[in-house]
Amino acid sequence: MAKQYDFLFRLLMLGDSGVGKTCMLRRFTESDFDTTHISTIGIDFKMKTLEVDGTKVRVQIWDTAGQERYQTITKQYYRRAQGVIFVYDVTDKLSFKHIAKWVSDVDEYTTQKMETILVGNKCDDSLRREVSKNQGTKSFERLTELVLQAHKRDVDNLLGSLDSYLDKAGLEEVKESTVPHLPQRSCAC
Numbered sequence: 001m002a003k004q005y006d007f008l009f010r011l012l013m014l015g016d017s018g019v020g021k022t023c024m025l026r027r028f029t030e031s032d033f034d035t036t037h038i039s040t041i042g043i044d045f046k047m048k049t050l051e052v053d054g055t056k057v058r059v060q061i062w063d064t065a066g067q068e069r070y071q072t073i074t075k076q077y078y079r080r081a082q083g084v085i086f087v088y089d090v091t092d093k094l095s096f097k098h099i100a101k102w103v104s105d106v107d108e109y110t111t112q113k114m115e116t117i118l119v120g121n122k123c124d125d126s127l128r129r130e131v132s133k134n135q136g137t138k139s140f141e142r143l144t145e146l147v148l149q150a151h152k153r154d155v156d157n158l159l160g161s162l163d164s165y166l167d168k169a170g171l172e173e174v175k176e177s178t179v180p181h182l183p184q185r186s187c188a189c
């Protein structure tokens with residue numbers, strides 16, 4: 001049977017337990033919404049095919065459990081994803097604060113280039129809002145700064161090791177030039 005899509009991508013949803021990852025995914029794939037919170041056990045996924053500029057893209061979206069006890073399992077999936085959707089709950093300040101931890105986990109467990117997006121969920125519940133839109137926007141800027149710092153650190157480390165290599169090579173050159181030259185033997189024969 002012919003393939004029904006041109007590309008297959010894996011996306012990962014990460015965020016604290018209860019921020020609404022499963023609901024968000026169900027809404028996207030089944031246009032459905034559930035008010036109950038049944039914690040995801042480990043990991044689950046849903047598929048959807050999208051057409052982007054005439055290209056059929058099949059997305060496999062992995063919905064991870066936010067609970068700490070499943071993180072050994074969920075971290076194994078980080079490496080296989082091409083993109084991450086970080087989710088926090090605008091009515092829960094702590095879930096917003098923890099985004100930094102989710103980001104650093106992804107950074108630690110992956111080596112590939114990842115596209116990421118930050119989503120503040122439960123915006124409908126304005127009365128209980130604890131994280132303002134401005135704070136959400138600011139965290140994008142902060143994330144960019146952190147990525148830039150990490151990038152600079154890598155470049156500095158590279159330059160540092162290059163410097164020490166050149167210093168060492170220079171020393172060795174000096175060492176060689178300080179070796180007393182033996183008088184050249186002349187031949188009298």
Ligand SMILES: Nc1nc2c(ncn2[C@@H]2O[C@H](COP(=O)(O)OP(=O)(O)OP(=O)(O)O)[C@@H](O)[C@H]2O)c(=O)[nH]1
Pocket residue numbers: 015016017018019020021022023024034035036037038039040041064065066067121122123124125
């Ligand atoms: N008001 C409001 N409630 C929401 C929204 N999205 C999810 N919820 C509620 O938040 C609760 C948790 O939603 P889940 O989708 O199960 O949360 P989760 O992030 O998947 O949680 P874990 O599987 O434990 O990691 C449920 O009671 C939902 O009804 C939203 O956009 N607005």
